Amino acid sequence: MHTHTQEQLTFWERFQERYFSQSKIGKIFIYVVLTLWSMTTIFPLAWVFLNSFKDSREIITDTFKIPSDPTVQNYVNAFETVNIGKSYLNSFIISGSVVLLVLFIGGLAAFAMARMQFKLRGVLQALLIASLLIPAFATIVPVYRMMIQMDLVNTYLALIIPHTAGNLPFAILVISGYMATIPKELEEASVMDGCGRFRMFTKVFLPISLPSFATVGIFVFLWSYNDLFSSLVLVSHERVAPIVVLLSNVSSQYGTDYGLMTAAIAMTVIPVLIFYLLAQKTFEKGATSGAVKG
Amino acid sequence: MKGDKLYIFLFLTPAFVITGIFLYYPFVENILQSFYKTDGFFNSTFIGIDNYVRLWNDEIAREALFNSLELMLYVTIFQVGIALVLAIMVNAITKGAGFYRTTFFFPIVISGAAIGLLFTLIYNYRNGLLNEILVNLGLERVLWLTEQSSLYMVAIPTIWNYVGFYFVILLTAIQKIPNDFYEAAELEGVTGIQKMFKLTIPLIVSDLKTCIVLAITGTLKIFELVYIITRGGPGSSSEVLGTYMYQKAFEDTAMGYGATIAVLIVVLGLSLAFITNKLLQKEEVTY
Numbered sequence: 279m280h281t282h283t284q285e286q287l288t289f290w291e292r293f294q295e296r297y298f299s300q301s302k303i304g305k306i307f308i309y310v311v312l313t314l315w316s317m318t319t320i321f322p323l324a325w326v327f328l329n330s331f332k333d334s335r336e337i338i339t340d341t342f343k344i345p346s347d348p349t350v351q352n353y354v355n356a357f358e359t360v361n362i363g364k365s366y367l368n369s370f371i372i373s374g375s376v377v378l379l380v381l382f383i384g385g386l387a388a389f390a391m392a393r394m395q396f397k398l399r400g401v402l403q404a405l406l407i408a409s410l411l412i413p414a415f416a417t418i419v420p421v422y423r424m425m426i427q428m429d430l431v432n433t434y435l436a437l438i439i440p441h442t443a444g445n446l447p448f449a450i451l452v453i454s455g456y457m458a459t460i461p462k463e464l465e466e467a468s469v470m471d472g473c474g475r476f477r478m479f480t481k482v483f484l485p486i487s488l489p490s491f492a493t494v495g496i497f498v499f500l501w502s503y504n505d506l507f508s509s510l511v512l513v514s515h516e517r518v519a520p521i522v523v524l525l526s527n528v529s530s531q532y533g534t535d536y537g538l539m540t541a542a543i544a545m546t547v548i549p550v551l552i553f554y555l556l557a558q559k560t561f562e563k564g565a566t567s568g569a570v571k572g
Numbered sequence: 573m574k575g576d577k578l579y580i581f582l583f584l585t586p587a588f589v590i591t592g593i594f595l596y597y598p599f600v601e602n603i604l605q606s607f608y609k610t611d612g613f614f615n616s617t618f619i620g621i622d623n624y625v626r627l628w629n630d631e632i633a634r635e636a637l638f639n640s641l642e643l644m645l646y647v648t649i650f651q652v653g654i655a656l657v658l659a660i661m662v663n664a665i666t667k668g669a670g671f672y673r674t675t676f677f678f679p680i681v682i683s684g685a686a687i688g689l690l691f692t693l694i695y696n697y698r699n700g701l702l703n704e705i706l707v708n709l710g711l712e713r714v715l716w717l718t719e720q721s722s723l724y725m726v727a728i729p730t731i732w733n734y735v736g737f738y739f740v741i742l743l744t745a746i747q748k749i750p751n752d753f754y755e756a757a758e759l760e761g762v763t764g765i766q767k768m769f770k771l772t773i774p775l776i777v778s779d780l781k782t783c784i785v786l787a788i789t790g791t792l793k794i795f796e797l798v799y800i801i802t803r804g805g806p807g808s809s810s811e812v813l814g815t816y817m818y819q820k821a822f823e824d825t826a827m828g829y830g831a832t833i834a835v836l837i838v839v840l841g842l843s844l845a846f847i848t849n850k851l852l853q854k855e856e857v858t859y
Contacts, residue, residue, distance in 0.1 A: 308665060
């Protein structure tokens, strides 16, 4: 078999053939490359976590060593000097509300889009797809002016409303795509049982579509929790600022307090990481189906 | 179904009222405001295309535009390239595939702000990660963020941040290829690296195209990493359209001009996505 094909191979292909794919060396090479890349993702974070338990002096002198005298002082500082607890709370209030609103309003709209017949359906569908192309930059100036006029700047609502609006098209498209695949028989059966449209939604379609709600919920949460741009514009005041704004302030105001910086990074990353390890599949699906999001 | 009209109205209204007021209206309004000059918050004067003329002559805007395009080139090549190599490699192994999948993907879930702060610490002159490694190896410290290097220094975390994302898309695509294809290829005598070029890559061309379009349009949305790591500096050597738009609209309160830059970002994104789609148009393989 090989003598036949090898004549058609160039020298380079034959070389690769011999050393990379057919042999043990090839396998080892693959593992070395993969391990190196995974080091680039693990090592920096491990470095941050380790250092967050050292005092700033030890971070400078022994940055790669295991903490000799582990301390939680950096975390205490994060709570006392920059009030990271408050930012945490703000982040969860804002992003939590966004997720609930998007799932509720988007879920209802998705149900109508997927299972009911009406004239404007095609137009609305096209509109939803087009709105995935709108980046936050393109709406922020008018949104900011509207928020000033409504006197909402630096309240939770100032970020909750535009985040909800920005994520609804994505949510409706993903959830209605899922609902469209549910067999018509289920719908007919629930009509037989005397369900109206609303009960049909809560008793049949919502439970069956839960995986798509989870996917959308996770992605919307991440997107909202991680969005620095709109947060800086709309909710930068300490009272309402989410954790990403705090991180940005820490970097400009406490740029020499390494202990505080490492603790702040660790605290921002840890909840999301734990969450990710628990629901990895849903995360991957959410992020990749959110690919087209503006 | 009978009586559906009412439900259609009830179910759709909340969603389209909210997106109508806070997404579609601002989008249109933004285009209108790009024709106004704004002083402070409420004084707007219609100035026609003056903002666009100003944008055309604005040296910093031009630098931000070229920086964005340059970033786009690096980011697209390396994000998609590295992701493709990693995906093919992970597909070739059985042991540990899950571990690599997890570790490659997780930078995606971390906020740009945290990654920015992390890389600030890595690049730090006094005791950043890189300089400490150099010192431990007995070498001199290096100033990592200079006018020459700053753009590369923000390109690296951007690439690092998103490789896992394209990796998952491509790996999923590769794993969808039916085994028969490989078996048939082996009967034909196609093996190893050849298999990759003659079979795997042609079969995932449409997914690669999606990745490239996403990488290109994604680069235009870069804000966090640049804002935190360099603030567009030193000078304006790493300024990108996103950070420049923020600076003009909200730090210099030139909102009309900021709106103009936002229009440029949208137009650029749409045309680049369109062009890439056209250029990469190829018959798609279905199986």
